[in-house]
Amino acid sequence: MSGLSITSHPQSKSESMSEQMPGVKRHHDGAEKEKEVNANASPFMPMFEAFRDELDEHHDRRERIIKASRDITAASKKMHYIFPPKSVTNRVRTLKSDIPAKIASETAERYTAMQKQFSAIAPDLTGINAWRYQRQISGGIQEYMEAVSFEHYLRHQALITISEAAGTLQGGIELTGDDYVLGLFDLVGELMRFAITTMATTGSLPGGGGDEKRDILVDLRELRTCFQALDTGSCGGTGLGKDVEKKMEVMKTCVEKVESVVYGLIIRGRERPKGWVPGIADDRGVVESY
Amino acid sequence: MSNPSETGMVDPRIFEELQNKIDEDAEVREQIRAIVQTLERQGRSAQSILSRAHSTPAAHLKPVLAAAEVAIKEEVASIKSLSDVASSSPYYKYNGLWTRDVQNVIFSILLCGWLGGMAHNDKAAEAGRLLTIEDVGEILNVPVNLKDRDAFHISIEEYLQSLITLIEELARLAVNSVTLGDYQRPLQISQFVKDIHAGFQILNLKNDSLRRRSDSIKYNVKKIEDIVYDLSLRNLVSKS
Numbered sequence: 394m395s396g397l398s399i400t401s402h403p404q405s406k407s408e409s410m411s412e413q414m415p416g417v418k419r420h421h422d423g424a425e426k427e428k429e430v431n432a433n434a435s436p437f438m439p440m441f442e443a444f445r446d447e448l449d450e451h452h453d454r455r456e457r458i459i460k461a462s463r464d465i466t467a468a469s470k471k472m473h474y475i476f477p478p479k480s481v482t483n484r485v486r487t488l489k490s491d492i493p494a495k496i497a498s499e500t501a502e503r504y505t506a507m508q509k510q511f512s513a514i515a516p517d518l519t520g521i522n523a524w525r526y527q528r529q530i531s532g533g534i535q536e537y538m539e540a541v542s543f544e545h546y547l548r549h550q551a552l553i554t555i556s557e558a559a560g561t562l563q564g565g566i567e568l569t570g571d572d573y574v575l576g577l578f579d580l581v582g583e584l585m586r587f588a589i590t591t592m593a594t595t596g597s598l599p600g601g602g603g604d605e606k607r608d609i610l611v612d613l614r615e616l617r618t619c620f621q622a623l624d625t626g627s628c629g630g631t632g633l634g635k636d637v638e639k640k641m642e643v644m645k646t647c648v649e650k651v652e653s654v655v656y657g658l659i660i661r662g663r664e665r666p667k668g669w670v671p672g673i674a675d676d677r678g679v680v681e682s683y
Numbered sequence: 684m685s686n687p688s689e690t691g692m693v694d695p696r697i698f699e700e701l702q703n704k705i706d707e708d709a710e711v712r713e714q715i716r717a718i719v720q721t722l723e724r725q726g727r728s729a730q731s732i733l734s735r736a737h738s739t740p741a742a743h744l745k746p747v748l749a750a751a752e753v754a755i756k757e758e759v760a761s762i763k764s765l766s767d768v769a770s771s772s773p774y775y776k777y778n779g780l781w782t783r784d785v786q787n788v789i790f791s792i793l794l795c796g797w798l799g800g801m802a803h804n805d806k807a808a809e810a811g812r813l814l815t816i817e818d819v820g821e822i823l824n825v826p827v828n829l830k831d832r833d834a835f836h837i838s839i840e841e842y843l844q845s846l847i848t849l850i851e852e853l854a855r856l857a858v859n860s861v862t863l864g865d866y867q868r869p870l871q872i873s874q875f876v877k878d879i880h881a882g883f884q885i886l887n888l889k890n891d892s893l894r895r896r897s898d899s900i901k902y903n904v905k906k907i908e909d910i911v912y913d914l915s916l917r918n919l920v921s922k923s
Contacts (some may be wrong), residue, residue, distance in 0.1 A: 434881070435788030440815060444839055447828065453890050521833040552693045555700065570704040612692035619698045627709030632685035 413446050454517045458526045461510040462533030468510070469536035472503040472544075488550040488600045488609070500544065507537055508563045515564025523567045531572050538568070538576025543583045550600060550607065552577070552616070571633045578640035580621070584613055585647040598655065610651055617648045712780065714768050719781045726787040729754035733794050737859040741799075741810065741868060748800035748808075754796060758788045761824050762855075766835035782841060788839065789819055789845035794852055797875075799885055811871050813879070816842040836872050840893055843883075847896045850876050854903040866919045873907045877887045880904050 395621040410669075435441075492500070518526060541561055545553040559568040588609045592601045597600075600608040620641060734750045739747055765781060772909045792814060795801050799810035803822050820827035820837055829836040853872045860868040880900050888894035 432778075435878035437813065437878050437882045438885070441885055444843065444882075447839055449887055451886070520831070521774055521829060523833075524773040527775065546692075550692060552697060554694060554697055570701055570708075574701060607692065607741050615691050615693050619693050623698060623702060623705070626704060627712075628705060633705075 440548050458514050458529045460658045461514045462530050465510050465533035466536045468503045469540040472540045511563040518566050534572045535576040539579040542580045575636055578644050581644045581647045585651050588651045613648045690797050707910050714847045715780050718765045719784050722784040726756045729791040751795045752800055766825050769835045786841050793849045848912040854906045857907045866914050869910045873911050
C-alpha cells in the first residue's frame with residue numbers, strides 16, 4: 394500500500410505535493426542541487442502544472458458567473474415585487490402610461506445593479522466562452538428577460554423583441570433564443586399577478602379602457618397561442634425542449650387563472666353592477682364584458 | 684380587433700424568427716449527430732483492434748499497431764468533417780454532442796502511442812511514451828485548448844478524461860502482461876501510471892465529472908502495485 398493514497402482530501406494533498414516541489418532545490422550552502430534529486434518526481438509535472446492553471450482559471454470564471462447569475466436573479470425578483478400595486482398611491486395599474494416616479498427610480502436602481510453584474514462578468518463571457526458557461530448564466534438572463542419584458546409591456550403594451558431585449562444587455566453578453574423564450578414564459582406569470590392584483594384593487598382589467606381596445610386578457614391569450622404554436626419537438630434532447638414542456642403547463646395555468654378571475658368578476662358584476670348601491674332603482678342595462 | 688395580427692401585443696415576426704432559430708439549430712444538430720454516429724462505429728472498431736494487445740506479446744505487436752493506425756486514420760477523417768461542420772457554430776453550443784466520442788478517439792491514440800505506435804511529424808514511435816495534448820492535436824489535425832478564437836478543438840478536459848481511460852486500460856494490460864509471461868511490463872506500467880497519478884494530484888478538481896472519474900486512478904494504481912508486489916515476492920523481476 395506504500396505510496397497509495399486513499400484520501401478524501403485531494404485539496405490538502407495537492408498542497409503538500411507542491412510544497413515538496415518548489416522551483417529549484419538547493420543545498421544548504423545555496424548551490425543548486427543536481428537534477429537527480431528530482432529523479433523520482435513525475436516527468437509529466439510541467440504538463441500538469443499548465444493544466445492546473447488552466448483549470449483553476451476556468452473554475453474561477455465559472456464561480457464568478459454563478460454568483461453574478463444569482464445576484465441578478467435576486468435583483469430581478471425584487472423588481473417584480475415593485476411593479477404590482479404596493480400602496481394605493483403608488484401603483485402601476487394602467488398600461489402604456491408613465492410609471493410613477495417613485496417606482497421608476499426604484500426599478501432604475503435595480504437595473505443598475507443588474508447591469509453592474511452583467512458588466513462585471515462580460516469579460517468572462519466573450520469569444521469562445523460565450524457559450525461555455527451558458528448553463529451557469531442562463532438562469533440570471535432568463536430572470537432579467539422576465540423583468541425587462543414586463544417593464545416593456547407596462548410601458549408599451551407590446552412584447553419586447555429579441556433584438557430590443559439583447560440591446561439592453563451590457564458588454565456584448567449574448568441573449569440566446571432559448572433564454573429569450575424561457576424568459577417570456579415567465580413573463581406570463583408576471584402578467585397574471587399584475588392582472589389579478591389590479592382587478593382585486595380596481596375591479597377591472599388593466600388595459601381595455603378608453604380608446605384602447607385590447608385588455609391584458611386578450612394579450613395573454615395571444616401570447617398563449619403563440620407559445621402553443623412554437624414547435625420545439627426538434628429539441629427534445631436539449632435543455633430547451635425539457636424546459637419548454639414544464640413552462641408550457643405553468644403558462645397555461647396562469648392564463649386560465651386570469652380567465653376564471655375575469656369570469657368571477659362578470660358573474661358578480663351581474664349580481665352587483667358597478668355603482669350599485671342599495672335602494673337605488675334597478676338599472677342593469679350595462680354589464681361589463683370582456 | 685378586426686385584425687389582431689396588426690394591432691395585437693405580439694409582433695408576429697417575433698415567433699417566426701424564433702421558430703426559424705429552433706429549426707436551424709435542429710438541422711445543425713442533425714448534421715453533427717450523423718458524423719458522431721460514424722465516429723462511434725469507427726471508435727468501436729479501433730478499440731477492438733487495440734484490445735488485441737492484451738493477448739499479444741510485446742514483441743509481436745507490430746501488425747496490431749499497424750491495423751490500429753489504419754482504424755485511427757479513419758477516425759481522423761471523421762474528426763475533419765466534424766470540425767468542418769462544428770466550426771460554423773459556437774464550439775460550446777454543441778460540444779456535448781461529440782465530446783464522448785472525441786474522448787474515445789483520443790484514448791485510442793494515447794493507447795496506440797503508449798504501445799509503440801503513432802509515429803508522427805518526425806517523432807518516432809516508442810513504447811511507454813505519453814503523447815501530449817499537442818501530439819494528439821497534430822495527429823488529429825485540429826487545434827488544442829483554443830482560447831483566442833471560437834472553433835473546433837480538443838479541450839484539456841477531454842484529454843484528461845482520455846488519460847484516465849488509458850490508466851484503466853493499462854491496469855488491465857498489467858494483469859495480462861503477466862499472463863503472457865512478460866514480467867517487465869508491469870513495472871513499466873507501474874512507474875508510468877504513478878507519474879500520471881502524481882500529475883492528477885496537483886489539479887484542483889471541482890465536483891465535476893473529471894473529479895469523479897479521477898477518483899478511480901488510485902484504485903488502478905493500487906491494482907498495478909499489487910501486481911508488482913506479487914512479482915517481487917516471487918523474485919520474478921530483476922531488482923535494479
